[in-house]
Amino acid sequence: MFGPTYARSLARDLALDRFHSRTVTEVLEDGVPVRDVWHAWCEQMDVPSRLRDGGDRTRMIPPPR
Numbered sequence: 639m640f641g642p643t644y645a646r647s648l649a650r651d652l653a654l655d656r657f658h659s660r661t662v663t664e665v666l667e668d669g670v671p672v673r674d675v676w677h678a679w680c681e682q683m684d685v686p687s688r689l690r691d692g693g694d695r696t697r698m699i700p701p702p703r
Contacts, residue, residue: 648679648683649661649662650662650663654675654679655678655682656678656681657670657675657678
């Protein structure tokens with residue numbers, strides 16, 4: 639959904655409201671669970687709930703045959 643370059647930029651620069659305006663990078667370095675950070679990021683970026691937990695089927699890699 640965000641792409642690797644944009645995601646890195648957001649992780650470094652986006653101040654998350656839920657974590658007192660600290661960035662994704664800062665809260666992850668402080669040991670906050672990735673899932674909690676992801677959900678805060680999704681809420682702030684208005685990611686639809688259907689896409690938050692792997693629901694974006696267009697981005698999934700098909701299983702090996």
